[in-house]
Amino acid sequence: MAVFCDRCSRRLPPGLPVCTCAASAGPNPVDAPSHPASQQTRSVDPVPVARPMVTRPSDGSSPYSQIPPAARLAPGAVAAARRRRRLVIEVSLSALLIGLLVVAAVTVLPSVSTSLTQAGTNSGALPSESGQVSEGDVPQQAQLAPGDLGLPTAISRPACNGSYAVFVGAAVEPTVYQSQVAQLLGRFPETSYLLAEENCSSLARQSNGNNIYAVYFGPFDDIRDACAQRARAGGDSYVRRLDNVTPVGQDIEC
Numbered sequence: 001m002a003v004f005c006d007r008c009s010r011r012l013p014p015g016l017p018v019c020t021c022a023a024s025a026g027p028n029p030v031d032a033p034s035h036p037a038s039q040q041t042r043s044v045d046p047v048p049v050a051r052p053m054v055t056r057p058s059d060g061s062s063p064y065s066q067i068p069p070a071a072r073l074a075p076g077a078v079a080a081a082r083r084r085r086r087l088v089i090e091v092s093l094s095a096l097l098i099g100l101l102v103v104a105a106v107t108v109l110p111s112v113s114t115s116l117t118q119a120g121t122n123s124g125a126l127p128s129e130s131g132q133v134s135e136g137d138v139p140q141q142a143q144l145a146p147g148d149l150g151l152p153t154a155i156s157r158p159a160c161n162g163s164y165a166v167f168v169g170a171a172v173e174p175t176v177y178q179s180q181v182a183q184l185l186g187r188f189p190e191t192s193y194l195l196a197e198e199n200c201s202s203l204a205r206q207s208n209g210n211n212i213y214a215v216y217f218g219p220f221d222d223i224r225d226a227c228a229q230r231a232r233a234g235g236d237s238y239v240r241r242l243d244n245v246t247p248v249g250q251d252i253e254c
Contacts, residue, residue, distance in 0.1 A: 147195035149178045149213070153185050156192040160200035160243050163219035164226035164252060168237045170214040172207040184215040188233065191215050202246040227254030 005012060148155040158165065168188050171180035181193050196212040197205045204212060217233065219242055220226040226239050231254075239252040 147198055147211075147213075149181055149193075151178065151182055151185065151193075153192065156194050157199060158192075158194065158219050158242055160202075162241060162243045163221050164223055164239055165216040165218040165220070165242055166226055166229045166233060166237055166239055167214050167216045168233050168235065170212050172210050172212055174210055177213055181213050181215060188215065188217070191217055200242045201244045202241055202248060202250070204249050223252065223254075226252070230254060 144150060145155055145157075168191065169180075169184045171177045171184075173180075185191055185193065193213055193215045196203045196214055203214070206212060217229045218226060220229065223239075230237050230239055239254060240246075240250075241252055
């Protein structure tokens with residue numbers, strides 16, 4: 001219990017019944033109480049704290065058992081709620097996964113199909129409905145004619161009908177057939193090349209046992225057109241007749 005001084009209202013230390021202010025200032029006749037026992041000190045009791053009271057039922061049961069049954073969870077309700085929540089999460093994740101697969105199929109599969117089609121086109125063959133490549137699916141231009149050198153300009157075989165051709169050069173070494181013929185074709189635009197062994201007998205077929213690839217303008221039905229082309233070509237160009245009657249190697253004079 002706390003003790004306070006009536007004169008100075010200070011709290012007195014434990015074990016000190018009289019405040020020091022009373023000894024120094026003397027008695028105060030105005031404030032002096034009528035009872036000598038309470039002249040110097042007064043006591044203050046602490047304020048009691050109110051506590052909630054729980055009323056116990058008359059039957060002696062616990063007060064917390066009076067909660068209505070509807071407010072309490074039934075046995076297994078918590079587990080059921082957890083199962084429902086887990087099911088909702090699983091369904092949501094499955095729907096998200098299906099959506100991602102659909103988006104991937106729409107965006108990726110067309111590009112893959114286009115790449116496969118282009119690859120089949122570049123390789124010269126397209127797969128049939130069964131997924132296998134048949135001989136009929138291979139383009140005809142991919143099959144080279146006999147003697148073709150595989151150049152952008154395909155090998156030719158003019159008719160031996162008495163027409164005229166202006167020859168501008170030939171390749172007689174097997175190791176340089178392709179490069180020399182390609183060089184002549186690039187030097188003389190609108191020319192063609194032939195393999196002499198597969199053509200008219202008026203053309204020389206071999207040189208030192210090697211086949212001859214010749215590059216030429218024509219053929220021309222009129223000798224005057226052939227001679228005009230020879231004049232434009234210049235160099236060592238010459239005119240030959242394409243038939244099986246004219247002796248081999250005989251030049252036509254312009």
